[in-house]
Structure formats: structure tokens, C-alpha cells
């Protein structure tokens with residue numbers, strides 16, 4: 244299938260998932276995850292109306308952002324080293340993967356030169372998986388409070404990359420858990436913190452994520468084809 248047809252199908256499935264639980268489809272944005280895929284595919288998706296793209300690797304992102312012809316919005320969704328943050332300033336509209344104070348401090352420092360705050364999400368490691376990035380739940384509130392005090396960073400919500408499980412229904416408890424964490428944080432009314440966004444759900448489980456409240460779904464292979 245073409246990228247255009249894939250996008251249309253995903254968008255239909257997003258709309259259907261929203262309808263099932265009475266959400267407005269406009270409240271769910273599709274992040275087309277284009278990592279490892281050539282720029283031509285990004286331009287093809289953009290020509291089909293896709294405006295929001297997610298990338299994981301700084302060097303790859305920089306090279307592709309230069310080449311892409313269409314005017315698109317970029318979100319950075321991969322694990323990020325502090326020394327690379329400077330390359331993202333004024334190039335990405337959101338960083339989904341902030342999981343430690345040192346990284347947030349560097350984002351704050353870099354964005355102080357931009358004249359507007361960085362929009363970030365806090366990545367949570369829900370499965371307590373050693374191999375994955377994301378802050379542990381037990382450390383989440385303190386991390387959010389510390390980051391919220393930084394003047395050039397705006398926390399807009401939470402992001403998670405739950406374990407891959409063949410049956411998407413098995414992932415539902417993780418999505419629900421992320422929503423509950425966001426609700427708890429929201430109730431604390433921490434200045435500088437808005438729990439507007441839940442970035443969760445990928446190619447094989449985005450519909451379940453939407454049913455559990457996702458506002459940003461990060462879909463790669465279902466749009467661009469498998470990466471292997």
C-alpha cells in the first residue's frame with residue numbers, strides 16, 4: 244500500500260477509536276515516526292496531508308530536516324543526550340523524551356536563547372524495564388516539580404513506551420496507568436505544568452491508547468513500512 248493509503252487508513256482507525264468512546268478525533272494528533280526512513284517518504288507523507296513527524300536520532304534528524312521540502316512540524320521522541328540538545332533548539336516543536344533533571348536543565352539553558360519556552364513531555368518508565376529510558380514512577384512527582392521550576396521549559400504532559408506485547412489489550416493497563424499519573428499530577432496544580440498531552444500508542448496498539456486517553460500517537464511502521 245502507498246503511504247497515502249496507509250495514512251488514510253490510520254486516520255480512519257483513529258477516528259473510529261475516538262467515536263467508540265466519545266472523544267473528538269481532533270484531540271488526537273498523529274505523529275508520523277519517520278526514523279530510518281528516507282526523506283522522500285516524508286515528503287510523500289507531507290504531500291498526503293501529514294504535517295507532524297517524529298524522529299529519534301539527532302544526527303539523522305538534522306540531515307533530514309534540511310532536505311525535507313515540505314513545511315512540517317518535528318517532534319523529538321528518542322532518547323537524548325544533553326550534549327546534543329543544542330542542535331534541536333528552534334528545530335523541534337516538542338521533545339517527548341525528557342526523563343531526568345540534567346537533561347531538562349540543558350534544554351532550559353539552550354531554549355533561554357530562543358526567546359520562548361521549550362515544550363516537553365516527561366517520559367515515564369511504566370514497566371520498570373531496565374533497558375528502557377524514562378523516569379521511574381516513584382521519582383516522577385519530584386522530577387516534575389524540579390523541572391517545572393525551570394523558566395524556559397514548559398511541561399505539557401507525559402509520554403511512555405510500554406513493553407511490546409503481541410495482544411494490544413495487554414498494554415491497556417500501562418496506558419491507563421499513564422493517564423492516572425497525569426491526573427494525579429494535574430491535581431497538584433504545579434505552576435508551569437499542564438497535563439494536556441498523553442503521548443502513547445504505536446503502530447500495533449494506538450487504538451487502545453486512544454481509548455485510554457492518548458492525545459499524541461506515535462506511528463511508524465504502519466505508515467512507512469517495517470524498518471527491518
Ligand SMILES: *Cc1c(COP(=O)(O)O)cnc(C)c1O
Nearest residue numbers: 276320445446461462463464465
Ligand atoms: C519507533 C518508535 C515509534 C513507532 O513505532 P512503530 O511500531 O513503528 O509504530 C514510536 N515511539 C517511539 C519512541 C519510537 O522509537
